[in-house]
Amino acid sequence: MTTAAPADHTTAAAVVAVPRSRRQIWSLGGGKGGIGKSLLAASLGYQLARTGRRVVLVDADLGGSNLHTCLGLEMPALTLGDFLQRRVEQIEDVLVETGVPGLRLVSGASDFLAAANIKHVQKVRILNRLRALDVDVVLLDLGAGSSFNIIDFFLISDVSLLTVIPEPTSIENSYRFIKSALYRRLRGVAGNEAVRQLIDSALDAKNEAGIRTPIDLLRVVAERHPDAEEALRREVAAFHPRFVVNQVRDEADQRVGHQLVAACARHLGVRASYAGYVPYEDAVWRAVRRRRLFMADAAESRAADHIRRLTGALLQGETLPLPWA
Template sequence: MIELQDALRKKEIWAIGGGKGGIGKSLITGNIGITLARLRKKVLLVDADLGGANLHTTLGIGVPEMTLSDFLNRRVENIQEVIIKTSIPNLSLISGAQDFLDAANPNFSQKARLLRHLETLDADYILLDLGAGTSFNILDFFLFSDHGILVVLPEPTAIENAYRFIKSAFYRRFKKVVAQQNIKDLIDAAMDQKNNMGIRTPYDLIERVKTMEREVGEILELEVAKFRPKLVVNQVRTKTDIQIGFSMKSACQKYFGIHLEYLGYVEYDDCVWQSIRSKRPLTIEYPYSRPSRCIERIVHNLLRKEQLVASMLY
């Protein structure tokens, strides 16, 4: 009976990305995981940052013996063998690849095999910690997940990359739903901001596709409506920094036509780097600190499918 309940339990996969490196993706992933585990959810963290894995460090675990690369390269057949139990009840980890070569760029069949195996695992939540950048691997994991969470810093560079990430992710999604090669080519061309077809915004692109194949354009419109990435602003110091989340949400809506959901922000505090220095997880070492509280609020919003509203600021 218990097994049946387990099987029926809805599993959710969350992916945490953001385009830029060093913005706190691993830290936020790890601590969301710990917070969920404390709520008695079974959580599996997967370090999908295949080039620069360090999720294990934010959890205070040494360099693991078994990693994702062992699974990807078929040194082990079953994904269960690379899962590491952590000292926190309900929380386990698949550490990222430690290899230098191939593992950072798994091919399509390797990715498909990983995702297939993840689907079979017994967990309430599987959190994918994505690497920096907008490579296809990262975008595919982001698009595959039930919820894609974007992390940004209140800095121009991080925000630029976040927009680029959003754009790349949904153009890739577009390409997956259309079959016609000429439209695929058009999407590729539109990715170049300085294209000479006058396509600047996704709106322009959809309009152009509609003139070619009306139905396909309508399908793309539906895709835009379905794509709802979530946003976390890390290291906020002032109210203006919090405001950035609302500005990005509104700008995304008006420019891309995408509903970006503003999940929450994490306040800047020295205790974060102290916890990283001491290689102890933030929410364990400083559970009552403001950043830990912020992460609790993010988890709360995620679980209840809520987001921040602007009226709380003023």
């Protein structure tokens, strides 16, 4: 299955069949709404399926569940909510076909992750069932915001993608998202209450320790709780968000991804990478208007080409080389 023939319009760079070692969970977050996350998720899912992977797209977009619209589908009768409420027994029961061979969809409950009362056990139940699906990639469209529910799904993913557009608000939100996610991760290994409190305080801009970044946090922990430092450092090192820059209009926009990576490394101490970018294009917008996926409708567009490259790069674990090249 994994070695199925690539779609004919696929560029050579985009397709390299990988042996199916285990199923992977990919997630797409991004802090801000309206930056094309769902469209990106649908496109990646489409491309993965076109290159022979069996894919399940999961719409975890809070409030505005609309992945089905990106795929040109009506709202499915059964959603993740039905599974959560145990109206259906199996997560397989809420899987719907998308018309693209190999690509299926789990539609979102109208506000699945927003629901403040989604309990830890429910989260675990969803994750376990998703992991147990007999597919190659589970792709989670996380929607906007940086609530714990969203972050938890982001953190358990094998590939954690952060969508940004080259605009101040989006970039501010993505930094906030990165910090929230990292601190949540660190919290899990804090070891004792004092360290946990320190981590919690870090998100408050006016905290007494003057912590503004994860680098500050590690320094303060090293001073006050040297025993806890090593574990935190390890978590920071293992945290690896990947940027996808959407709506790229020129070379400067394209460079933003590299700048984000450099800024993360230098000023947050976070090892991010730049997975790829998608050009802004009218063809995409026209397809959206017609409720069609541009990958199918405008397969020759530059945007589609970049999605194919991006997918290939993600499968290979490649990142965009720095602009010295």
